[in-house]
Amino acid sequence: MEGGRPSPYWPLFVGPYGAYLLLFLVLPFVNVALLSVYLHSPTKIAVAEFTGTNYAKLWEVYYATLFLRTLRLSLLVTIGCAVLGYPLAYFLARSTSRVMTLGLLLLVMPLLVSTVIRVFGWLVILGSEGLVNQGLRLLGVRESVRLLYTEGAVILGLVQQTLPFMVLPVMAAVERIPLSLEEAARNLGASWAQMFVRTILPLSLPGLVSGSLLVFSVSMSAFITPALMGGRRVRMVGQQIYEEVLTAYDWPGAASLTIVLSVSMLALVALALWATGRRARPKRAR
């Protein structure tokens, strides 16, 4: 960044993707914003007559419950990923390069496989005739336990899927912290826990934040996992949007849902970035 100099050629470099995003990210959302104030018509899908009914509808208990459940589950998934992912990220960052290579391979491998295949694996494990219930039967439990179609199942599935998104940025952040810093803290008499809390944790916080944001956004967008592991009992916003677009053809309804979800998520992300920016600054001044 210091090496940069004012250059007249910058549009050549950033122009292509900039134009592309304008066409296929910004304009689609502008279109959705327009659709969200159009009138829904059972025969013509959407009529260009401005109305607020699509948004008013979202205050109904059904939608409010749906939205709050999605938010709650996503937060739980993010916390779960932080608790499980942080120690693993630290472990990998401080391992020998051979262990780290193997660890990364095993970490990224599940990511390579589509969500739907991973969910299929959970269906085999948690189903009424699945692995867990077969094991319970061997232990003498007669009736099969319903594990699928619960919030726990959806959280488990989402944590398994999003964990690498947490581990990779945290690992990168920890790696950037020189080992000598840890050794210095230990040599000056800090216990491992003291050293960790006072040096590693604050310095790797940016990685934790970007990991959390990734995990959270993937969870909020989840469709396959709640659809297959939560069924009708644990519905999330993704299912509602999918159905309103592709089966109910209530496009203005889906559009208003999309806008509300996008705006609230943007607000949350901005808040998170602002909060960490504020906390990071005085640390640097010290």
Next chain:
Amino acid sequence: MTSRPPRFLWPFVVVVYTLLLAPLVVVVTVSFGSTPTFDFPPKGLTLHWYRAFFANEMFVRSFFRVSQVVGLLTALVATLVGTLSAIGLVRLRFRGREALETFFLSPLLVPHILLGASVYLYLARLAWPTSSMTLLVGHIVIATPYVIRCVTAGLAGMDPRLEEAAMSLGASRPQAFFKVTLPLLRSSLVTGAVFAFIISFSDINLALFLAGANAPSLPVQIFSQIQFEADPSIAAASALQIAIVGGLIVLAQRLFRLRLMV
């Protein structure tokens, strides 16, 4: 290499990896099972479900004609466009550079189901019918930021004075870039391309909307198959995918000493 992670983390690491890998191990095992009821451990071993997979025309087409092709094209375009963008963002200075970087990385934070629905509704307005082409259009949006992140990290970790040194020794700017910077960026580029491929290959939220009814990608095909009639040929499909992409990654690591996604 004096570094040693503390020993008390080991049991924890084992538990986390068990959780991460359990669904995959189960799927692969079940794909060799002789019964159609997903018994674990399997009662007998067979390749029957692999034959069933290759005999299923929809599976074969979605795997080779849609998912592989769209994935490779996505990786190609995203790597080109993403690398250009990253160089522009890191090495050039212009007004609004930071805002543009945020904008370029914003697809990472847009929920894929919302993007899929939005692009679908947009294409409907333009009267552009969905097909593998529209799927590619959508996948480039979500895959390019991964390339930008990889290459930006690679460039940021590189001393710009290396290039300046080459230029002071008589190399032109393009020569310095292609002879010094690009070789040093190689592992970042490969990581970015592999990630772009993965993002496209494993995506289902965009594909549900954009792939077109006649040309579902493999994940979409599996999704409808699970709901319609689940049998272990689905497991066979995923086991094949794991083997192919896993092999690719190991190979890439040999060639480029690639450390994935840092």
